[in-house]
Amino acid sequence: xxxxxxxxxxxxxxxxxxxxxxxxxxxxxxxxxxxxxxxxxxxxxxxxxxxxxxxxxxxxxxxxxxxxxxxxxxxxxxxxxxxxxxxxxxxxxxxxxxxxxxxxxxxxxxxxxxxxxxxxxxxxxxxxxxxxxxxxxxxxxxxxxxxxxxxxxxxxxxxxxxxxxxxxxxxxxxxxxxxxxxxxxxxxxxxxxxxxxxxxxxxxxxxxxxxxxxxxxxxxxxxxxxxxxxxxxxxxxxxxxxxxxxxxxxxxxxxxxxxxxxxxxxxxxxxxxxxxxxxxxxxxxxx
Amino acid sequence: xxxxxxxxxxxxxxxxxxxxxxxxxxxxxxxxxxxxxxxxxxxxxxxxxxxxxxxxxxxxxxxxxxxxxxxxxxxxxxxxxxxxxxxxxxxxxxxxxxxxxxxxxxxxxxxxxxxxxxxxxxxxxxxxxxxxxxxxxxxxxxxxxxxxxxxxxxxxxxxxxxxxxxxxxxxxxxxxxxxxxxxxxxxxxxxxxxxxxxxxxxxxxxxxxxxxxxxxxxxxxxxxxxxxxxxxxxxxxxxxxxxxxxxxxxxxxxxxxxxxxxxxxxxxxxxxxxxxxxxxxxxxxxxxxxxxxxxxxxxxxxxxxxxxxxxxxxxxxxxxxxxxxxxxxxxxxxxxxxxxxxxxxxxxxxxxxxxxxxxxxxxxxxxxxxxxxxxxxxxxxxxxxxxxxxxxxxxxxxxxxxxxxxxxxxxxxxxxxxxxxxxxxxxxxxxxxxxxxxxxxxxxxxxxxxxxxxxxxxxxxxxxxxxxxxxxxxxxxxxxxxxxxxxxxxxxxxxxxxxxxxxxxxxxxxxxxxxxxxxxxxxxxxxxxxxxxxxxxxxxxxxxxxxxxxxxxxxxxxxxxxxxxxxxxxxxxxxxxxxxxxxxxxxxxxxxxxx
Numbered sequence: 001x002x003x004x005x006x007x008x009x010x011x012x013x014x015x016x017x018x019x020x021x022x023x024x025x026x027x028x029x030x031x032x033x034x035x036x037x038x039x040x041x042x043x044x045x046x047x048x049x050x051x052x053x054x055x056x057x058x059x060x061x062x063x064x065x066x067x068x069x070x071x072x073x074x075x076x077x078x079x080x081x082x083x084x085x086x087x088x089x090x091x092x093x094x095x096x097x098x099x100x101x102x103x104x105x106x107x108x109x110x111x112x113x114x115x116x117x118x119x120x121x122x123x124x125x126x127x128x129x130x131x132x133x134x135x136x137x138x139x140x141x142x143x144x145x146x147x148x149x150x151x152x153x154x155x156x157x158x159x160x161x162x163x164x165x166x167x168x169x170x171x172x173x174x175x176x177x178x179x180x181x182x183x184x185x186x187x188x189x190x191x192x193x194x195x196x197x198x199x200x201x202x203x204x205x206x207x208x209x210x211x212x213x214x215x216x217x218x219x220x221x222x223x224x225x226x227x228x229x230x231x232x233x234x235x236x237x238x239x240x241x242x243x244x245x246x247x248x249x250x251x252x253x254x255x256x257x258x259x260x261x262x263x264x265x266x267x268x269x270x271x272x273x274x275x276x277x278x279x280x281x282x283x284x285x286x287x
Numbered sequence: 288x289x290x291x292x293x294x295x296x297x298x299x300x301x302x303x304x305x306x307x308x309x310x311x312x313x314x315x316x317x318x319x320x321x322x323x324x325x326x327x328x329x330x331x332x333x334x335x336x337x338x339x340x341x342x343x344x345x346x347x348x349x350x351x352x353x354x355x356x357x358x359x360x361x362x363x364x365x366x367x368x369x370x371x372x373x374x375x376x377x378x379x380x381x382x383x384x385x386x387x388x389x390x391x392x393x394x395x396x397x398x399x400x401x402x403x404x405x406x407x408x409x410x411x412x413x414x415x416x417x418x419x420x421x422x423x424x425x426x427x428x429x430x431x432x433x434x435x436x437x438x439x440x441x442x443x444x445x446x447x448x449x450x451x452x453x454x455x456x457x458x459x460x461x462x463x464x465x466x467x468x469x470x471x472x473x474x475x476x477x478x479x480x481x482x483x484x485x486x487x488x489x490x491x492x493x494x495x496x497x498x499x500x501x502x503x504x505x506x507x508x509x510x511x512x513x514x515x516x517x518x519x520x521x522x523x524x525x526x527x528x529x530x531x532x533x534x535x536x537x538x539x540x541x542x543x544x545x546x547x548x549x550x551x552x553x554x555x556x557x558x559x560x561x562x563x564x565x566x567x568x569x570x571x572x573x574x575x576x577x578x579x580x581x582x583x584x585x586x587x588x589x590x591x592x593x594x595x596x597x598x599x600x601x602x603x604x605x606x607x608x609x610x611x612x613x614x615x616x617x618x619x620x621x622x623x624x625x626x627x628x629x630x631x632x633x634x635x636x637x638x639x640x641x642x643x644x645x646x647x648x649x650x651x652x653x654x655x656x657x658x659x660x661x662x663x664x665x666x667x668x669x670x671x672x673x674x675x676x677x678x679x680x681x682x683x684x685x686x687x688x689x690x691x692x693x694x695x696x697x698x699x700x701x702x703x704x705x706x707x708x709x710x711x712x713x714x715x716x717x718x719x720x721x722x723x724x725x726x727x728x729x730x731x732x733x734x735x736x737x738x739x740x741x742x743x744x745x746x747x748x749x750x751x752x753x754x755x756x757x758x759x760x761x762x763x764x765x766x767x768x769x770x771x772x773x774x775x776x777x778x779x780x781x782x783x784x785x786x787x788x789x790x791x792x793x794x795x796x797x798x799x800x801x802x803x804x805x806x807x808x809x810x811x812x813x814x815x816x817x818x819x820x821x822x823x824x825x826x827x828x829x830x831x832x833x834x835x836x837x838x839x840x841x842x843x844x845x846x847x848x849x850x851x852x853x854x855x856x857x858x859x860x861x862x863x864x865x866x867x868x869x870x871x872x873x874x875x876x877x878x879x880x881x882x
Binding site: 031039101105111150252258263269271277283 | 327408434462487488
């Protein structure tokens with residue numbers, strides 16, 4: 001997955017480094033006869049290039065869906081998207097001449113920065129999170145983890161039918177009140193918010209520990225060999241169930257992180273287009 | 288051994304029977320298994336079922352187990368009628384039939400439970416977040432508040448007022464940078480300067496306030512090359528982080544002056560200049576020069592002359608050797624020898640720029656007294672036109688004759704008034720009478736005859752002859768030998784009533800009118816650092832220093848170890864400061880008589 005960074009032997013990285021270095025040197029050397037700003041010949045040039053670059057970078061959202069396009073590969077486009085986007089940060093900063101204020105021009109710059117830095121984060125997640133994801137799941141697919149939980153649940157329920165009714169209902173509630181996933185914050189936190197109903201009271205059952213505790217206590221009390229074996233097996237089931245849940249929670253978090261940044265990157269980019277329009281037009285309305 | 292596998296998918300309905308030769312059946316999800324349980328929860332190879340004479344044995348692979356008699360077990364022995372459960376699928380051992388030893392009945396569970404993923408929101412897509420709707424929402428919000436709303440105010444000025452008064456976003460958010468301090472009064476009224484939408488600010492907008500400003504470049508010099516400079520905003524950029532709008536950089540001057548320029552207004556060709564230290568023409572001085580028509584000076588004109596011209600001379604009509612006056616041994620004066628210094632004559636003006644004008648009365652007369660009669664050394668003639676001098680001397684000698692011949696015994700006020708005409712009588716006996724004859728002989732016979740004829744009836748001709756002859760002699764002395772001729776150029780024309788003519792003296796006051804040079808700023812230096820006056824024998828020597836001398840201390844903006852100077856440090860910007868070469872009204876002042 002990280003191949004997009006080294007695509008074509010880092011061609012776009014090299015192009016970006018060379019161009020930004022050249023442009024930075026020009027910026028330092030040019031003397032416009034006024035404080036450096038977006039209105040000098042350098043300012044107009046860098047501004048025009050930046051605006052066109054923003055449009056091109058946003059076209060990537062279209063290009064990546066264009067499955068029949070033969071205009072380069074998507075990986076190539078992604079690589080250039082990342083590196084040229086990074087170069088835009090330098091180019092647009094030089095365009096500003098480091099003059100910032102509370103106005104629409106700085107708003108456009110800030111939106112651009114948010115879009116670029118969220119893009120940096122996205123590139124980072126695309127490089128590292130798939131590895132983490134694989135390490136977490138080991139060799140089994142997430143689907144199989146879900147199925148194994150279902151299987152374990154069914155077996156627990158079957159076993160619990162032999163147990164006293166009170167224990168059955170506790171075990172049932174533990175399964176019933178297991179929490180996984182949820183809203184965006186729940187998905188991002190791996191915290192187990194599962195509960196269990198004991199004596200009509202809902203208590204926290206983080207990592208199934210409350211349920212296992214009750215079963216262990218019960219196990220200590222029983223004398224019947226068969227009952228003890230049943231209890232032991234149930235505890236084992238809850239143990240393996242918790243293991244799967246933990247892996248799945250991390251899996252859900254990783255999946256959310258892989259997607260969430262795009263919900264900042266894309267809408268902010270569209271806001272940037274509007275701010276860019278306001279920036280360019282306002283400059284020429286009041287020329 | 289022969290075993291029959293009987294799959295049942297729905298209640299009581301046999302869907303498939305498979306006969307296997309052998310005593311071992313493999314169980315699992317894989318299609319290479321004998322007993323296939325098509326369920327992802329089941330391992331590909333779960334275990335094996337081995338038939339014996341009285342039953343079967345199930346053994347599972349590592350880590351797998353089956354449910355037998357409500358227990359999860361790794362191994363179990365099945366008798367006919369026993370059932371094991373694997374992920375809800377039931378495998379029962381039945382008595383053999385159709386020539387088979389056992390029938391293995393496989394009941395595939397078709398009970399579908401909702402997958403756990405569907406019960407919880409485990410996917411990001413379950414969150415119902417939509418990039419597209421957020422994108423459009425933000426796009427239109429920014430577009431509305433940052434562009435459309437303020438622009439509606441641009442279209443309708445009254446609506447703009449409403450926007451500015453309300454808390455709604457107005458065009459204030461478009462201001463790219465603060466106004467400079469003197470422009471702050473404009474406030475948020477952008478339209479004061481930005482008159483037309485999508486058009487650059489015009490010169491008219493600037494000049495609506497800056498009415499008195501002179502044009503930076505004279506109209507006459509504006510050619511096609513000057514296109515860049517036709518708009519005020521080409522150079523004066525507002526909304527920038529700067530204190531002033533003027534560009535004092537060397538580059539802006541160099542842009543044009545890299546080429547030699549020609550001022551059509553005064554018809555002067557300038558050299559090109561890009562840097563004070565390395566590329567700057569030699570200095571030109573603006574010197575007042577007499578215009579002579581028919582051997583007489585009609586007017587004085589400013590003439591630009593290069594300082595590196597070896598033949599450059601000043602024609603001021605003043606005879607003044609600086610070297611003599613600055614002699615280290617001192618110079619003679621009525622009170623004995625004095626040591627003169629530059630400051631004795633050259634006093635700076637209060638503005639610190641030029642020197643105060645040199646005048647006879649102030650600067651010369653203390654030594655150069657205009658005495659005309661050795662017998663009356665306190666008596667002087669006025670420093671003025673020859674006619675005035677002659678008039679004064681005639682009056683003096685006439686009165687002196689009368690008072691010398693009066694009876695000195697009478698005590699009268701009038702007589703006392705005549706004391707000022709009394710001089711020591713005869714210094715050497717018998718000389719006076721002879722001297723008188725000599726003096727009176729200087730008048731030609733025609734003059735004497737006309738005086739005698741004129742005065743016969745009124746005053747004694749002797750008196751008038753005496754007075755006129757003495758005045759004439761004294762005049763010849765001071766005009767040609769003693770006083771005037773020392774400093775002035777005196778010409779003689781015997782045909783004139785007063786034959787002597789003193790050429791007017793005009794001293795140049797502003798030698799470098801285009802340079803912002805101040806003597807005040809150079810107080811740490813001594814005069815001789817720049818003006819080599821102590822060796823100057825002639826008043827025609829030009830003692831203004833050339834650029835090389837300045838370069839000892841001053842350089843261009845990039846120069847090291849000297850004072851870095853830009854063009855504007857010395858030069859005014861074209862006509863903005865009202866510097867004109869021919870703008871020297873003092874010339875007229877000097878042309879007035881008596882100066």
